[in-house]
Amino acid sequence: MNNGSSEKSQAFDNKINNLGRITSIISLALMIAVPLVTTMFYKIDIVFTEIIAAAGGLIAMFAPMAVAENISYYPIIGAGGVYLSCITGNIMNMKLPSALSGMKLAGVEPGSAEGDVVSIISIAVSSFVTVSILAISMLVIGKYITPYLSKPILAPAFANIMPALLGALVMPFVIKSVKISVMPFALSIALCLVFGGAFVQRYQSYFLPLIMFASVLASYCMYKRGMFGMKPAGSQAE
């Protein structure tokens, strides 16, 4: 965290934010161009109020979710990681695990300057792989591999990607940070027992900031009591 002068680190942050903004604007414009150009080229009669009416429910649902999620992802994968993952999606099942395991493998902490670098690299590669696999599938092999992938015997495997992924991700971090893990796990499990797992999953985006806040709060209390074996920098920092 201390290598590289702060000017260099600021220059990098500016570069990433500018790159992120510009590429996000261009991607967005290109995405909207698909229905827009189609509508104009084929002179299709579209009632825009109807589109807004149909999209309204989705927007009401996804816009606040997007805000809660991005704020939650940011401290883990950094600004660059969030810019990239929001464009290509599949954050929970691919981008976040790629970044977290990349950081573990490189021995760098999430949230550090090094962590941000490894996150960006991992997420960029992950996006590249998914996009390539889909392109190849769409153009050539999709027809041939789908029958195999849809075989009933494989169904339980694909239905359980998320729990398998989580088991593999969670374990090393929990063992390394038992004290930090107690509060968020106890609280999350309690939420599931009270409201039911399905409910918690559906409103995951809203529970997320809550659990993360509780987790930090609990850690902070332990930190102040010196439970992490280091002296709180209290007197100086405050």
Added chain:
Amino acid sequence: MDFKEVANSNLMFFLCSAVIVFVMVQAVLFAKAAWKRGADLGIEPSTMKKAMTNAAIFSVVPSLPIVVMLMVLSVNLGQYFPWLRLSVVGSAAYENMAADIVAKASGLSGIADPGFDLPIFTMAMWVMSIGIIWGIVFNIFFMKSLDKFSKKAKESGSSFVPIFSASLFIGMLALMSAPYITNTHNSTAIVSFISAAIAVLACGQIGKVSGVKAIDDFSLPVSLIVGMASAIVYTNVF
């Protein structure tokens, strides 16, 4: 005109490809910037390469269900637009839901309804495109400020910062895991979770004992597959 002609037209291919190519360019630009910054920070190129390989190998498996979904959506929406949607922000579940909402709003039974015509298809394209862009919009307007604000807060250099980051992502992993580990009705998910957790620890141990560090480095893809495979075994044996 039949909507399938439009959906499978060269124009549609061109419009969708433009987005996808740009998204890949974006990934390359970010990766290049991060690589350079990584070198400045003194991260070994071999470490960054390992993170890239890990992300690439890992991302293959979670991409496979998306291929199946691509084939499923292509039946009703033509091959190019679902290809675009699943390559960028969208997720399989979202795209299906968005298209379905439009079909139902137009008085049809769903996207497979024979009454699904060009205007409805175009409307579905619009709704699918604008319903889920909000994470990107948020980034364009607010990510830079969030990044600046948070970097300032970190400059205090408190020894709490790494604990803070760890608390956040362990909180996130806890919330994501809890619905699976508390759902006793779906024991397959619990089996997958535990097998993957054991596999990741085993990889770490084997890597340490044998001195082959690669086993530990690639523990995530390996454990993911172990977790998924155990779901197959469990379903078929019990």
